[in-house]
Amino acid sequence: MRNRIVLKQIERTLLRHHPEKNRAIILYGPRQAGKTTLVKHIIEKYPKKAKYMSCDYADVRDVFAYENSHKLKEVVRNLQLLVLDEAQRIENIGLVLKILVDDYPNVRVIATGSSSFDLSNKISEPLTGRKHEFLLFPFSFEELFQKELPHEQKRHLDFLLRFGSYPEIAEKNETEAEIYLKELTGSYLFKDVFTFQELKKPELLTKLLRLIAFQIGSEVSYHELAQKLGVDQTVIQRYLFLLEEAFVIFRLSALKRNLRNEVTKSRKIYFWDLGIRNSLIQNHNRLEFRNDIGALWENFCIAERMKYLNNHQKGVNHYFWRTYAQKEIDYIEEAGNTLCAYEFSWNHKKKRKLPKAFSESYKNSTFEVIHPENFQKFLLGNS
Secondary structure: OOOHHHHHHHHHHHHHOOHHHOOEEEEEOOOOOOHHHHHHHHHOOOOOOEEEEEOOOHHHHHHOOHHHHHHHHHHHOOOOEEEEEOHHHOOOHHHHHHHHHHHOOOOEEEEEEOOHHHHHHHHOOOOOOOEEEEEOOOOOHHHHHOOOOHHHHHOOHHHHHHHOOOHHHHHOOHHHHHHHHHHHHHOHHHHHHHHOOOOOOHHHHHHHHHHHHOOOOOEEOHHHHHHHHOOOHHHHHHHHHHHHHOOOEEEEEEOOOOOOOEOOOOEEEEEOOHHHHHHHOOOOOOHHHOOOHHHHHHHHHHHHHHHHHHHOOOOOEEEEEEEOOOOEEEEEEEEOOEEEEEEEOOOOOOOOOOOHHHHHHOOOEEEEEEOOOOHHHHHOOOO
16 A cells, blocks of 8 residues: 555544644645555545545536635535545635635545645645645655565665656566656656746756756756756746655755855755656666666665655754865754764775764764665664
8 A cells, every 4th residue: 555654644643633623634745656546545444424526627626616615515514534636726725625624623634736836835824723734755665665674675776776666666567667757757747847837948847857867966056057058047946946846856955054164055956756867867777787876876865764754754954064175974864953974875895984074063963874785774764
């Protein structure tokens, strides 16, 4: 079953809150990540008292239009659970959800959206204090392989680093996976970005993604990207924001606290799924034939770690660190007063040390190198 961890969290939330404390559950995630499968599984817990409504259909959007809100009583009569899939397609969805939460407290409501910039913009103010938000990403390493032995888990790395972990990929062979990813990255995955506020240059979005795909693990310059694509930096920043809100990429900013020569304004960009990244550059070659394995490994470890933290609702801050003297650390987590520093190395024999400048400046810190011989504890939350 798709994302058992998030499923359990949502079910606990549904059961925990009494009517007077009811909240709408908002489920975000990229297209094809399994949101519909997840909510339909939840509906099975409420036989004959739950209703699934796909907002892709015009008649459903009409039923839940704000001007028809006086008729909602007939729609939710005798229901314990109402699911609105792709809820951002409903006009004034924020106000509609507010009415459902306030006027029908015995009905639990789940609304899903493939793009947080679209749905969250419409519900943020009306649903202040009236919602619980969850993120659903492609399968995490923990979901797929937690019950396997370490040597069995390691066997899957080649496939994961080449084809990613979208639910549809799990049951496909390499040829089928490559075809599926090509179709997904062709346009469908970015449909929300293309249509949002009538994006004028969809071809620019694809070119930008390809440039970023070649720079994972490296610091990204908005100025350099803008020059290569012949546009203004503000255009680049806007497109990156939309891609992040559509759960295609995510950004890490630089840690800046103590040292005068710490880099402050740089950022790194990673993909939530490496299958998408590799499809964009048309490279699904086996790992032994690639020259980007170090970048793939770094992206994989950071994305999987962040999926784990998200799925278990563990709040930490994320950074990378570098000085102008080229001393650097791949990834840092801040929880409380502790900084946990990590380096990622595909070659477990390669020695890595915590930069002296960092250890002297940040006394309360830890350091670990993550490689294919010890990665499990990092991805399963035991690190």
